[in-house]
Amino acid sequence: MTRSLAYFTDVALRRHEGSVTTREGDVTVVRSPQNPTFWWGNFLLMPAPPVPGDLARWEALFARHHPGAAHRAFGVDTGGADAGDAAPFVDAGYHVLRDTVLTAERTHPPRRVTTDATFRPLLSDADWAGALTLRMAVNAADPDGHEESGYAEFSRRKLASYRRAQEAGHGAYFGAFDDGAVLSGLGIFDAGEGVARYQSVETHPDARSRGLAGTLVHTAGGWAREHLGARTLVIVADPEYHAQALYERVGFTPTEVQLGFQKRPATD
Structure with missing residues (x-):
């Protein structure tokens, strides 16, 4: 266990x-x-x-x-x-x-709710291609980002895994859409025992400070309670990054610490 x-x-x-x-x-x-x-x-x-x-x-x-x-x-x-x-x-x-590690029984809307975007699960091939474009833009803007071609291959495989899990009924990958572009994205999936876990919360560098991520986290949390029977929502954040404060503003509370040891490849 x-x-x-x-x-x-x-x-x-x-x-x-x-x-x-x-x-x-x-x-x-x-x-x-x-x-x-x-x-x-x-x-x-x-x-x-x-x-x-x-x-x-x-x-x-x-x-x-x-x-x-x-x-x-x-x-x-x-x-x-x-x-x-x-x-x-x-x-x-x-x-x-x-x-x-932050948890919530349910989320509440952020102080700034975005109304000029559409929030829904990804459906079409074009939607999933838009999610890849989003991931590559986020990586390119990160001073500690990964080498482009290797990260593109990793991201294609990762999104394909999310898509398989979604199509099998285990959860969904959501996007915030504006004029067809995916400006923010995240996954939320059933972990069993009434627990649902968020994955890969990202917002395009040119679309930040619009309330997209907070609205998306809240939207996905409500969806997970309705469609996955989730009683506990779990999200993980780097404590030195601003995302933790965003999650707390929509109802999450720090519960645990996720401890790990990581060594990057020498050529990365």
Whole structure:
């Protein structure tokens, strides 16, 4: 049983997207053959924070389960921020990730509700192509963004996974449309046990400060309660980014910390 609410939902959503999850003792292995460069689709979930001497063992396990992977990613099945003996990981080039896990029973409209856009799930091939255009624009505007061609391939595969999950009835990927363009987007999917998890909240750099993301989060939350039977809505945010405050303004409350260790590929 996964103790971390964030990883409980992550693992459930990876399954909906076509990933393979297995257990080896107390370790959860997540593989995404449909998207091999998706770091957090190809990771190991530790049962507890690392203790002295753990680095070599975990790196060997990762190499065995993900041969050829250029990245390293370890989740920690805890709801707290204590990273244990993290120093050897940091010294080896890992970043310690501590994201905020926020929950709500229901959302409420943001102070600024956008009325000059249409909010709905993606339907057509053109809609999904618009979502890819949005993702590439967001990446291009990010000073820490990824190399364009590699990110385009990752994004095509990721959106295809969302589309398969949507078509199978597990949730939906929503867009905020203005004159046919997707200016903001997010996914929301059923994780089981009355829990729904948001994914990939993004807004085009030229369309920010219009209230699109807040309105979209609220719209998708209502949809999930009606169509997925969701009683708990879960969203994860970088605590150093403004999105957490946006989510709190529509009804979310910090509940846990999602702890992980990530090492980017050397060529990224």
